[in-house]
Amino acid sequence: MESKLEDLTxxxxxxxAGVNVETIRFYQRKGLLREPDKPYGGIRRYGEADVTRVRFIKSAQRLxxxxxxxxxxxxxxxGAHCDEASSLAQRKLSDVREKMGDLARMEAVLSELVCACRARVGSVSCPLIGSxxxxxIAAACDGEQ
Known part of the structure; x- marks a missing residue:
């Protein structure tokens, strides 16, 4: 049985759309989603286009x-502005790659500190806390070692 996505409360x-009501209201306040007219004495209704739009927003956020x-x-x-969309995606890809580099540096520093903590002997202070x-640590993660 096909579900009807029209005339939805x-x-x-x-x-x-797989979200909560507050998410819908938030998107409306941000101007990402229209707020349908409210008929006199009635309630606002939404349709399939609205569901599709929210799914688009959530998919983009996941990226x-x-x-x-x-x-x-x-x-x-x-779909008529593929070059502009591609440019926006390229900027996002560059940001993601930069963040991945930052995360790799953070992982390396944390890994060294965990090893140093495990190798600690006697009353030597904790290498992590000392760093x-x-x-x-900030200097190491910023690449200033």
């Missing part, structure tokens, strides 16, 4: 796009 809309970047993508969603107190 905000609760049914949120459930169909690391900020809500401002999602707004840019929404302006390009007709944090001396500011050595």
């Amino acid at each position: 905000i609760g049914a809309f949120a459930k169909a 690391g796009f900020s809500l401002d970047e999602v707004a840019e993508l929404l302006h390009l969603e007709d 944090l107190q001396n500011g050595e």
Whole structure:
């Protein structure tokens, strides 16, 4: 049986889109999602296009796009601006690669500190705590070793 995604209340809309009602309201306040007219004495209704839009927003967020970047993508969603969308994605890819480099440096420093903690003998102070107190970790993670 095919589900009907028209004439949805905000609760049914949120459930169909896989989010909660507050997420819908937040997206409306941010201008990412329209707020339908409220008929006199009635309640607002949402449809399949709204569900699709929220799913688009959530998919973009899972790829690391900020809500401002999602707004840019929404302006390009007709598919006629592939070069602009590609440029935005290229910038995001560069950001992701930079963060991956940062995470790799952090992992290396933490790994060394864990090994140093395990190798600690007697009453020697903790290498991790000592490094944090001396500011050595920040410099190592920033590539200033």
